[in-house]
Amino acid sequence: MTGLSRKSSSAQPKDNLSPGDVDTVLEARDLHVLFSNGVRAVDGVSLQLHRGETLGVVGESGCGKSTLGRTLCMLQVPSSGKVLLNGSTISDMKGRNLRAARKNLQMVFQDPYSSLDPRQRAGQIISEPLLLAGAAKAQRQARTYELLDLVSIGPSGYSRFPREFSGGQRQRIGIARSLAANPKVIICDEPVSALDVSVQAQIVNLLVSLQKKLNLTYVFISHDLAVVRQMASRVAVMYLGRIVEIASADSFFSGPRHPYSAALLSAVPSMSISATRRKPIPLAGDPPSPINLPSGCRFHTRCWLKEKLHSPEICSTVDPMLAGEGNHQAACHFQHSVNAKTGD
Incomplete structure (x- = not known):
């Protein structure tokens, strides 16, 4: 995808936040x-x-x-x-x-x-939360016009039905x-x-x-x-x-620690000829049934890393918990072997 604004680093979370x-x-x-x-x-x-x-x-x-x-x-x-x-x-x-x-x-x-x-006009759709909150009619109307401008629809969209907008415009109305x-x-x-x-x-x-x-x-x-x-x-x-892995975006995209995450990242297409590409990692079969989950790590039935490590028994018997250093955690017994094995 092109034309996207890179996320500002000012929104990075603080370390070691506790509940509450x-x-x-x-x-x-x-x-x-x-x-x-x-x-x-x-x-x-x-x-x-x-x-x-x-x-x-x-x-x-x-x-x-x-x-x-x-x-x-x-x-x-x-x-x-x-x-x-x-x-x-x-x-x-x-x-x-x-x-x-x-x-x-x-x-x-x-x-x-x-x-x-589809039976409501855009102005009604946008103002409905304000109606439920008990806002007066004049207040609802003023706020709706403000929001239409904010999402680049403009006041002309106030009286139009959803079918009269493009898909992108409809999503702007939802926003x-x-x-x-x-x-x-x-x-x-x-x-x-x-x-x-x-x-x-x-x-x-x-x-x-x-x-x-x-x-x-x-x-x-x-x-x-x-x-x-x-x-x-x-x-x-x-x-x-x-959740099998959670990390800051920079840490995750530079070095995933779960074999499932590494496989997902390896499948992301790149338009850059000079970019260093991860070797695509195929996943065998479909995910197991969510009604009859496998024992141990629920990813082990499709895990490419388990095969490279010669099928350690712990993967099929012990369910791994999220663990790791700092704010990068993964639910894998061998998370520190993930990046070392992707190029094998």
């Missing part, structure tokens, strides 16, 4: 989502989102990243665990209290058409709606995956610009590591419902 730290705006503690069909969509996820940063959440389709985003926003009720916003547990809230908390926590959805009511109540955190669930590449760059640049102007904090969910590299200050990699 003033810079922790959103937190998940041992979060689980178990569906009625037995699928463990989110399986023991704990993470902290620091004020002003962008946390990229990546992984294959079906890894649980979208369910995690919906659960952080309380659109999906967790089976167990907690979600905290500004130190308050919102996963226990209901009704009026939850609606009040959501003023600071909004979501931008993947499909810019199905997420908008404007998410900003209506002045939230501090926005969950972006694959916000550019349904758009043309040239339009993707425009939307990413808009999100970066809005973050700087409004001091926003993002969870940016995507399967596209090229986009995540431009947006994120930290990266979390999910596999079968769990």
Whole structure:
């Protein structure tokens, strides 16, 4: 992708933040989502989102990243665990209290058409959060025009229906709606995956610009590591419902410590002829069933590193926990062998 603005280093998280730290705006503690069909969509996820940063959440389709985003926003009720916003547990809230908390926590959805009511005009869609908050009509209208300008739609879009906009313009309307109540955190669930590449760059640049102007904090969910590299200050990699690696963006992209992460990075295309490319790492087969998870490391059935290390028994018997030095952690028994073996 071309034309993207590189993420500012000013949003890098501080080291050694503890739960409840003033810079922790959103937190998940041992979060689980178990569906009625037995699928463990989110399986023991704990993470902290620091004020002003962008946390990229990546992984294959079906890894649980979208369910995690919906659960952080309380659109999906967790089976167990907690979600905290500004130190308050919102996963226990209901009704009026939850609606009040959501003023600071909004979501931008993947499909810019199905997420908008086709029977409402753009002005109604954007102003609806303000209506629910009890704002007066004049205040709602003024704020809506302000937001239309902010996302480069302009006042002419106020009375138009979603079908009258392009895909990129519809996503701008979705972004404007998410900003209506002045939230501090926005969950972006694959916000550019349904758009043309040239339009993707425009939307990413808009999100970066809005973050700087409004001091926003993002969870940016995507399967596209090229986009995540431009947006994120930290990266979390999910596999079968769990975070298997989390690190600063610079540390992650320069040296992944989980064999799954290394395989994902090796598949990212490059337009640079002179770039040093990682040798592509093929993954055998499909991910195991999320209903019948393998013993030990849940990645071991597809792990290229396990084969190079002659199938150590620990991989299939002992489930590794996130561990590592500083802010770079991975759930792999042999994480320090990952980069040494990618060139074999």
